[in-house]
Amino acid sequence: MDAVSARRLRVVFWLLALSTVVLAARITYWQTVGRSALLGLATGQLRSDLAIPAHRGVIRDRNGAILATTVDLRSLYAIPGRIPDHAGAAARLGPLLGQAPAAIEKTLGSGAEWLFIKRRLPEEVARQVAALDIPGLGFETEPKRLYPNGTVGAHVLGFVNDEGIGQYGVEGRYDAALKGADGRLLVERDPSSRALATGLRTEVPARNGADLTLTIDLVFQAAAERELRAAIEKEGAKGGSVVVLDPRDGAVLALVSYPTFDPARVAQADPEALRDRSIAWTYEPGSTMKAVTVSGAIDQRVVTPSTTYNDVGYAVIGGRRLNNALGKAWGPTTVQQVLERSLNAGAAFIASRLGAEKLHEYLGRFGFGVPTGVDLAGEQSGTVRPLAEWYPVDLGTASFGQGLSATPLQVAAAYAAIANGGTLYRPYVVASRRDADGEHRTAPVVVRRVIAPETAATLRAMLTSAVDNGLAKNASLAAYSVAGKTGTAQVPSEDGRYIDDVYISSFAGFVPAENPRLVAVIVLDEPQSRLLGTVTATSAFRGMAIDMLRNARVQPDRQP
Amino acid sequence: MTVALAGRASVRPARRVTRAPARRHPAPRTVPARRASASWEVRSFAAVLAFIVGLFVVAVLYLGQTTAVSAGGYEVQRLADVRDELRRQNALLEVRIAQLDSPTRVENEATRLGLVRARTVPIISAETLAALR
Numbered sequence: 155m156d157a158v159s160a161r162r163l164r165v166v167f168w169l170l171a172l173s174t175v176v177l178a179a180r181i182t183y184w185q186t187v188g189r190s191a192l193l194g195l196a197t198g199q200l201r202s203d204l205a206i207p208a209h210r211g212v213i214r215d216r217n218g219a220i221l222a223t224t225v226d227l228r229s230l231y232a233i234p235g236r237i238p239d240h241a242g243a244a245a246r247l248g249p250l251l252g253q254a255p256a257a258i259e260k261t262l263g264s265g266a267e268w269l270f271i272k273r274r275l276p277e278e279v280a281r282q283v284a285a286l287d288i289p290g291l292g293f294e295t296e297p298k299r300l301y302p303n304g305t306v307g308a309h310v311l312g313f314v315n316d317e318g319i320g321q322y323g324v325e326g327r328y329d330a331a332l333k334g335a336d337g338r339l340l341v342e343r344d345p346s347s348r349a350l351a352t353g354l355r356t357e358v359p360a361r362n363g364a365d366l367t368l369t370i371d372l373v374f375q376a377a378a379e380r381e382l383r384a385a386i387e388k389e390g391a392k393g394g395s396v397v398v399l400d401p402r403d404g405a406v407l408a409l410v411s412y413p414t415f416d417p418a419r420v421a422q423a424d425p426e427a428l429r430d431r432s433i434a435w436t437y438e439p440g441s442t443m444k445a446v447t448v449s450g451a452i453d454q455r456v457v458t459p460s461t462t463y464n465d466v467g468y469a470v471i472g473g474r475r476l477n478n479a480l481g482k483a484w485g486p487t488t489v490q491q492v493l494e495r496s497l498n499a500g501a502a503f504i505a506s507r508l509g510a511e512k513l514h515e516y517l518g519r520f521g522f523g524v525p526t527g528v529d530l531a532g533e534q535s536g537t538v539r540p541l542a543e544w545y546p547v548d549l550g551t552a553s554f555g556q557g558l559s560a561t562p563l564q565v566a567a568a569y570a571a572i573a574n575g576g577t578l579y580r581p582y583v584v585a586s587r588r589d590a591d592g593e594h595r596t597a598p599v600v601v602r603r604v605i606a607p608e609t610a611a612t613l614r615a616m617l618t619s620a621v622d623n624g625l626a627k628n629a630s631l632a633a634y635s636v637a638g639k640t641g642t643a644q645v646p647s648e649d650g651r652y653i654d655d656v657y658i659s660s661f662a663g664f665v666p667a668e669n670p671r672l673v674a675v676i677v678l679d680e681p682q683s684r685l686l687g688t689v690t691a692t693s694a695f696r697g698m699a700i701d702m703l704r705n706a707r708v709q710p711d712r713q714p
Numbered sequence: 715m716t717v718a719l720a721g722r723a724s725v726r727p728a729r730r731v732t733r734a735p736a737r738r739h740p741a742p743r744t745v746p747a748r749r750a751s752a753s754w755e756v757r758s759f760a761a762v763l764a765f766i767v768g769l770f771v772v773a774v775l776y777l778g779q780t781t782a783v784s785a786g787g788y789e790v791q792r793l794a795d796v797r798d799e800l801r802r803q804n805a806l807l808e809v810r811i812a813q814l815d816s817p818t819r820v821e822n823e824a825t826r827l828g829l830v831r832a833r834t835v836p837i838i839s840a841e842t843l844a845a846l847r
């Protein structure tokens with residue numbers, strides 16, 4: 155081998171040796187110092203850290219019917235770079251999505267690499283879009299809260315806003331229990347982004363929200379909404395409310411407020427419609443309060459149903475004249491007849507026998523002036539002024555439900571106390587809650603004994619006579635005994651005086667009278683028929699009571 | 715060695731030269747030595763080959779198993795996706811059932827079909843029936 159060849163060989167050798175050293179050094183570097191960086195890059199490519207969204211709990215009525223639930227709907231996304239013909243795709247998508255093709259085409263040409271075209275599609279629309287088989291389109295599932303019964307029960311349910319937070323009603327009050335807790339999935343993916351069942355897989359399962367069963371009966375709720383809507387439309391009223399309770403334990407069987415809204419489309423709702431008139435709106439109850447006044451007086455044994463006074467058409471209390479409706483004088487009148495004829499003068503007479511202090515006490519015992527404690531968001535307390543702030547005339551006006559305010563739910567709870575023998579229960583809406591720990595039932599809460607059982611029995615009989623023989627006759631049912639009282643109250647203006655010729659009509663009653671299964675209060679705000687609004691209210695009571703009693707299989711207690 | 719020639723006078727026997735027997739070096743065991751080394755090489759080669767083949771088989775088995783596990787994993791994931799989709803469809807069907815069962819929808823549909831609310835619903839007492847029997 156000549157010297158030149160040997161030298162060349164040496165050069166090549168050293169070059170190779172140098173390359174080897176460099177390579178070895180690089181390998182060593184990436185295996186030691188740079189290991190974590192490379193590992194991080196690889197991990198980032200291979201692993202994905204996903205949140206597993208928790209499903210919001212289902213809300214059902216007392217019979218298991220779904221009132222609110224969450225389902226995964228498909229949202230349509232596009233990768234514009236993979237769509238060969240934007241205009242053609244837009245033309246085919248437009249009719250299905252209900253959007254102008256030009257708008258879709260503009261969206262596709264916006265320059266985004268990935269974008270949603272429309273989110274949470276109805277399933278049928280999603281199927282039709284999938285059938286188009288347009289390249290570059292795909293679906294992702296997103297949760298959507300659905301209310302299968304539309305506007306029925308809207309106020310008692312509430313709704314879920316865009317951030318997934320419950321608002322109003324049960325959705326608001328029980329949001330923490332309903333929403334659950336998201337989980338986490340750390341998983342390796344292959345180059346096609348498919349999750350690998352083997353390899354690294356760390357999963358913290360999502361804890362789905364608790365399922366709630368309400369005391370609400372969907373059939374009762376639908377009947378109450380139907381009757382209230384019809385009454386309001388007939389009367390041209392501003393709004394109204396219906397509350398139906400089970401007097402045996404305070405369970406809320408129906409809770410209606412009108413105007414109403416669609417919980418699935420809250421963005422289009424009138425803000426006034428969001429107010430729940432059954433718990434978040436107060437009114438002066440009017441003559442329905444006479445049952446409370448008479449209860450207190452009989453409980454205190456200052457009057458009996460047959461106690462008599464001479465009705466001259468008005469009473470004078472504190473120098474103020476309090477007239478009967480239409481100013482009519484009835485002459486010798488019993489306490490029983492005060493309820494039948496709804497006499498303001500009679501109520502003032504009874505209140506004067508009872509005294510302001512005792513009347514004020516009984517208003518408090520029946521729950522007026524404080525929230526009932528119902529498990530819904532936004533309840534108002536109503537107003538009963540402290541006794542020290544009463545004027546002498548307040549003794550008279552409070553006796554027939556003016557000068558104080560209450561919610562329809564408070565009036566219903568008070569009548570429920572009369573119906574069940576004298577016990578005031580806290581109304582409640584959620585009957586039970588089912589979560590990972592099992593089922594948790596709500597125990598009825600006794601607030602206090604309000605009146606003696608004998609007093610309650612006497613009032614039941616008197617209120618039954620008020621329906622059978624009095625102004626509330628329109629509420630009577632052929633096969634059932636009904637107990638109740640109408641109410642027509644003036645509406646106060648902002649300056650404290652009452653607005654002329656504007657009224658709130660109501661009816662509060664329970665059926666069957668002797669073994670009551672439901673208590674209902676119907677309130678119509680400013681019916682156009684004014685003093686005759688109670689006729690419509692009693693008709694509404696009759697219409698929904700028939701359906702409710704029939705649905706609940708309540709045995710008639712009268713021969714038709 | 716004396717060779718007796720026929721018809722001739724005997725010849726003086728050749729002088730026998732006595733030599734010391736040649737010192738014999740052990741003949742190189744070329745044939746048996748070659749056979750032994752060839753056998754060792756073959757055995758070594760066979761062993762290494764067997765080892766490599768064995769490694770290859772193990773590797774193939776391992777890869778096969780890993781591949782099967784991975785394929786099984788994909789199948790598990792696919793089935794999980796199918797299960798999730800079926801659950802989703804089931805939930806949608808439950809919602810559809812609830813919508814169809816809605817009392818308001820039923821009432822509206824009845825009205826649309828021309829049905830009217832019953833004015834009276836006769837209620838027959840069980841006790842009355844029993845008494846009649």
